[in-house]
Amino acid sequence: MERYVDPKASLGQGTTVGYFSVIGPDVRVGRDCTIGNNVVIHKGTVIGDRVRIDDGSVVGKLPMKAATSATTDGKAVPAAQIADDCLIGACVVVYAGCRLGHHVLVADLASVREDVAIGDYTIVGRGVTVENRCTIGRYCKLESECYITAYSTLEDRVFVAPGVVTSNDNFVGRTAERFKHFKGVTVRRGGRVGAGSVLLPGVVVGEDALVAAGSVVTRDVPARTVVMGRPAKPWRDVPVEQLLENQGWTDA
Amino acid sequence: MERYVDPKASLGQGTTVGYFSVIGPDVRVGRDCTIGNNVVIHKGTVIGDRVRIDDGSVVGKLPMKAATSATTDGKAVPAAQIADDCLIGACVVVYAGCRLGHHVLVADLASVREDVAIGDYTIVGRGVTVENRCTIGRYCKLESECYITAYSTLEDRVFVAPGVVTSNDNFVGRTAERFKHFKGVTVRRGGRVGAGSVLLPGVVVGEDALVAAGSVVTRDVPARTVVMGRPAKPWRDVPVEQLLENQGWTDA
Amino acid sequence: MERYVDPKASLGQGTTVGYFSVIGPDVRVGRDCTIGNNVVIHKGTVIGDRVRIDDGSVVGKLPMKAATSATTDGKAVPAAQIADDCLIGACVVVYAGCRLGHHVLVADLASVREDVAIGDYTIVGRGVTVENRCTIGRYCKLESECYITAYSTLEDRVFVAPGVVTSNDNFVGRTAERFKHFKGVTVRRGGRVGAGSVLLPGVVVGEDALVAAGSVVTRDVPARTVVMGRPAKPWRDVPVEQLLENQGWTDA
Numbered sequence: 131m132e133r134y135v136d137p138k139a140s141l142g143q144g145t146t147v148g149y150f151s152v153i154g155p156d157v158r159v160g161r162d163c164t165i166g167n168n169v170v171i172h173k174g175t176v177i178g179d180r181v182r183i184d185d186g187s188v189v190g191k192l193p194m195k196a197a198t199s200a201t202t203d204g205k206a207v208p209a210a211q212i213a214d215d216c217l218i219g220a221c222v223v224v225y226a227g228c229r230l231g232h233h234v235l236v237a238d239l240a241s242v243r244e245d246v247a248i249g250d251y252t253i254v255g256r257g258v259t260v261e262n263r264c265t266i267g268r269y270c271k272l273e274s275e276c277y278i279t280a281y282s283t284l285e286d287r288v289f290v291a292p293g294v295v296t297s298n299d300n301f302v303g304r305t306a307e308r309f310k311h312f313k314g315v316t317v318r319r320g321g322r323v324g325a326g327s328v329l330l331p332g333v334v335v336g337e338d339a340l341v342a343a344g345s346v347v348t349r350d351v352p353a354r355t356v357v358m359g360r361p362a363k364p365w366r367d368v369p370v371e372q373l374l375e376n377q378g379w380t381d382a
Numbered sequence: 383m384e385r386y387v388d389p390k391a392s393l394g395q396g397t398t399v400g401y402f403s404v405i406g407p408d409v410r411v412g413r414d415c416t417i418g419n420n421v422v423i424h425k426g427t428v429i430g431d432r433v434r435i436d437d438g439s440v441v442g443k444l445p446m447k448a449a450t451s452a453t454t455d456g457k458a459v460p461a462a463q464i465a466d467d468c469l470i471g472a473c474v475v476v477y478a479g480c481r482l483g484h485h486v487l488v489a490d491l492a493s494v495r496e497d498v499a500i501g502d503y504t505i506v507g508r509g510v511t512v513e514n515r516c517t518i519g520r521y522c523k524l525e526s527e528c529y530i531t532a533y534s535t536l537e538d539r540v541f542v543a544p545g546v547v548t549s550n551d552n553f554v555g556r557t558a559e560r561f562k563h564f565k566g567v568t569v570r571r572g573g574r575v576g577a578g579s580v581l582l583p584g585v586v587v588g589e590d591a592l593v594a595a596g597s598v599v600t601r602d603v604p605a606r607t608v609v610m611g612r613p614a615k616p617w618r619d620v621p622v623e624q625l626l627e628n629q630g631w632t633d634a
Numbered sequence: 635m636e637r638y639v640d641p642k643a644s645l646g647q648g649t650t651v652g653y654f655s656v657i658g659p660d661v662r663v664g665r666d667c668t669i670g671n672n673v674v675i676h677k678g679t680v681i682g683d684r685v686r687i688d689d690g691s692v693v694g695k696l697p698m699k700a701a702t703s704a705t706t707d708g709k710a711v712p713a714a715q716i717a718d719d720c721l722i723g724a725c726v727v728v729y730a731g732c733r734l735g736h737h738v739l740v741a742d743l744a745s746v747r748e749d750v751a752i753g754d755y756t757i758v759g760r761g762v763t764v765e766n767r768c769t770i771g772r773y774c775k776l777e778s779e780c781y782i783t784a785y786s787t788l789e790d791r792v793f794v795a796p797g798v799v800t801s802n803d804n805f806v807g808r809t810a811e812r813f814k815h816f817k818g819v820t821v822r823r824g825g826r827v828g829a830g831s832v833l834l835p836g837v838v839v840g841e842d843a844l845v846a847a848g849s850v851v852t853r854d855v856p857a858r859t860v861v862m863g864r865p866a867k868p869w870r871d872v873p874v875e876q877l878l879e880n881q882g883w884t885d886a
Contacts, residue, residue, distance in 0.1 A: 131384050132635050134401045149638045150402040150654040150672065152419045152437075167656045167674045168402065168690070170419045170437040185656075185674040185692045186420070186473070186725065188437045194469045196487040196505050198521065217698045220727045221438065221690070221743075223472045223490045235700040238727045238745050239473075241490050241508060253700050256745060256763050257491075259508050259526050269702065271807060274763050275781050275799070277527050277544050289807040292781050293799030293832070295527070295545030297577035297595060303523060303541040304574075304624040322808075325801035326832035326850070328545070328578035328596040343801060344832040344850035344864055346578070346596030360596055360612060360864065372808040383636050386653045402654040404671045404689075420654065422671045422689040438672070438725070440689045446721045448739040448757050450773065473690065475724045475742045491725075493742050493760060511760050511778050529779050529796050547779070547797030549829035549847060555775060555793040556826075556876040580797070580830035580848040598830070598848030612848055612864060 142179065154190070160214065172226060174209030181212055184220040184238070191225050193244050193262070200303070201280045201312060202262065207244045219256070231268065249286065264314065269381065279331075282314030286381070287374055290317070291325040291343065300331045318353070320374035327362075338374050394431065406442070412466065424478060426461030433464055436472040436490070443477050445496050445514070452555070453532045453564060454514065459496045471508070483520065501538065516566065521633065525577075534566030538633070539626055542569070543577040543595065552583045570605070572626035579614075590626050646683065658694070664718065676730060678713030685716055688724040688742070695729050697748050697766070704807070705784045705816060706766065711748045723760070735772065753790065768818065773885065783835075786818030790885070791878055794821070795829040795847065804835045822857070824878035831866075842878050 133147050139157040147153065148167035157171050160179035165171070169183050172190030183189065190210040195202045207227030212218070216230050219238035227244030230236070234248050237256040242248065246260055249268030254260065256274040264278055267286035272278065276294040284290070296315045301308035313332035317323065321335040324343035329335070334350045341347055342358035342365065351357050354373065356365045370376060385399050391409040399405065400419035409423050412431035417423070421435050424442030435441065442462040447454050459479030464470070468482050471490035479496030482488070486500050489508040494500065498512055501520030506512065508526040516530055519538035524530065528546040536542070548567045553560035565584035569575065573587040576595035581587070586602045593599055594610035594617070603609050606625065608617045622628060637651050643661040651657065652671035661675050664683035669675070673687050676694030687693065694714040699706045711731030716722070720734050723742035731748030734740070738752050741760040746752065750764055753772030758764065760778040768782055771790035776782065780798040788794070800819045805812035817836035821827065825839040828847035833839070838854045845851055846862035846869065855861050858877065860869045874880060 131401075132638070134384070148674075149635075149656045150420065152401045168420050168438070168654065168672050170400075182698065184695060184698075186438055186672070186690055188472045191436060191472055191490075194434065194436070194471060194487060194489075196469065197467075197485050198503055198505065198523070199487075215701075217700065219698060220692045220695055221473050221491075221725050233701050235698060235703075237698075238695075239491060239725075239743060251700075251702055253702065256765075257509065257761065261508075261526070271702070274765070275527075275779075279544065291801060291806065292783065293545075293797075295578040297543060301624060302543065302574045302576060302592060304626075304629060306630075307623075322806045324806060325834075326578075326799040326830075330577075330595055340806060343834055371811075372805060374808075377808060378810075383653075386636070402672065404653045420672050420690070422652075438690055440724045443688060443724055443742075446686065446688075446723060446739060446741075448721065449719075449737050450755055450757065450775070451739075473725050473743075491743060509761065513760075513778070527779075531796065545797075547830040549795060553876060554795065554826045554828060554844060556878075556881060558882075559875075578830075582829075582847055 148185065156209075157190075166220070172210070175212070175226075176209060177212045178214035178216070178232065180214055181216045181218070183218040184222070186220050187218055187222040187224070189218065189222075189224045191223055193225060193227070200299075200309070213250075225262075227262075237274070243280075255292070261314075267319070269379075273325075279314045281312055283316045285317065285319040285321070287320045287379075288317045289322040291323060291327070293326045294323050294329070295327075296329045298331045321351075323347075338368060340368050340372075400437065408461075409442075418472070424462070427464070427478075428461060429464045430466035430468070430484065432466055433468045433470070435470040436474075438472050439470055439474040439476070441470070441474075441476045443475055445477060445479070452551075452561070465502075477514075479514075489526070495532075507544070519571070521631075531566045531583075533564055535568045537569065537571040537573070539572045539631075540569045541574040543575060543579070545578045546575050546581070547579075548581040550583045573603075575599075590620060592620050592624075652689065660713075661694075670724070676714070679716070679730075680713060681716045682718035682720070682736065684718060685720045685722070687722040688726075690724050691722055691726040691728070693722070693726075693728045695727055697729060697731070704803075704813070717754075729766075731766075741778070747784075759796070765818075771823070773883075777829075783818045785816055786820065788821045789823040789825070791824045791883075792821045793826040795827060795831070797830045798827050798833070799831075800833040802835045825855075827851075842872060844872050844876075 136155040138155040142161035144162040151169040154173040166185035175190040213232040223241040225244040231250035243262040252270040261280040279296040279298040317335040318337040320338040336353035345362040346360040348361040387405040388407040390407040394413035396414040403421040406425040418437035427442040465484040475493040477496040483502035495514040504522040513532040531548040531550040569587040570589040572590040588605035597614040598612040600613040639657040640659040642659040646665035648666040655673040658677040670689035679694040717736040727745040729748040735754035747766040756774040765784040783800040783802040821839040822841040824842040840857035849866040850864040852865040
């Protein structure tokens, strides 16, 4: 058998499926899509038109719940939804319960978990993790190997540089109390976080603010302000020419 | 061919194997396991009951030895052993010579190398690397994207936050002398390491101690003490309500 | 079907291909190679003799270009070239437009992008990313989970420790001006970068210099000097016994 396409799956005109791929029941794939080799698309996933999914990727994976998990509750999740013109790299894992807007790129070896929505034109870089229960805006760039913890919100036009780490538990895995306080990070519209920075639980990076590379952010960052250091402190205003309003970008 | 199950492999009652998976010779899989699609299980691997292995994972991989490797010796390793009720995510790589206790979860895109033992109920998070020659206790949480260097020991109930980096070579790849001194990190029972911290070769994090997020740990951390900074220095005692003995946890 | 080998592909004597692997048109594989299961080798890729490629890897992937990408231009790239005696791990992604010298090891879950050349005997560790337009020398060690940004140059005998992050855009994704200034990092012959360090755009680590673990490097590092801190400052000379010239290494 060259590939398995469930009798209850539907593939649009012009769509191709590589060798040894598996298309599960009730999957709907639009027109002119290119599905690679060894790809698995799980039950019920809905994929738009002109989507590319590269070799070895898994779309619509059902969550696993560890006996001792703190943030995964094992409830049922809806099927994954991938809108038109998305690009999904190789060896990517996209969960059921995830919705990707149109023109989203998810690069190789990245994963996006359940209860996540990602806005149009956003790039999820190579090896990035977006944990469960996150909301990611439009036109964001999550650069290679950054880590977005559960319960985080990134608004539109957010830039997260390579190797950024975020966290959501000030109690570091202890006390029953902590379950009430899990809090991811929030980055407001146009906020930017520099390479290798660490954001502590619950911090808010203000609108169009910038965290310099290598910082540890322990408290909220004021809008349009550059912070740096460990702990990060305000250093200066974001240069005018770098402000979002001066980029000439229109949101298509 | 829908899947390859070697004639010398055995699968227990109620166990299912997805499409395009490969079960090698002398593999023994227990009852009621769910093996996904495009999974490879190498020769001789022993898997317990009720184990789930998701799409694209590789179990029992034989080590590769680079011409110039410093810590991989190319000796023969025994087959991988996966105990009952383990959950293995998608695109995971588990080596021959690895033993997982029962109820271990290894999340997507993680890898666990040879000469490693992982205790019951431990979670190995998304993208985590456990290098060769490590011992990991029971009920540990190795959060997403943390890196456990070769020759490390983590005792029971250890918590390693996202993006933590550990190292084992104070000579940074130089001198013949260094081969005598490779030394991973040790984290004693209940020790916790905060997000994005870096642990230098040979450091010992004491029992129930806590390394604050974003620290660089250059020397041993006293028991029940919070350290922070670069280099990390003692800051205060671990809050009483966060001590292991006050969690009401019984080791099942 | 057990595997797909395109009629226009050629496999040398003694070469084996695992189950459910795909060998595309015009691929040439040398003698005595071991290709695992679920491996995909794309059109035109040239592979030498005695190469091992483990399960689930993808070689010769064509780049994807996001609508909003800053550093990927969508131009055609030549086929991937893998020289004799390379070892490629599991779930690795190697792009078209990449050239690996002989005896290169690319460990599990690593990826190497287009317009990259990697010199003989270099190790690309587990989970490492080498972005596009990089040149990597011979006998380098890029340890697990380090990140090499686009437009970087690493000369021979460079050592990059686990979790190192590099960056190439001082404008952090803003201004049209930035396109003229993208600049990766340069590490001169024998330079070493310690665990968890962050290198800012354009920095040059001098010949046989050493960046201590956990540093943030904001300016060039003088040859044979140890720097440390945030920002990193000169601390002392590299110990004589650690200098490259005193290792007794001959470049085979």
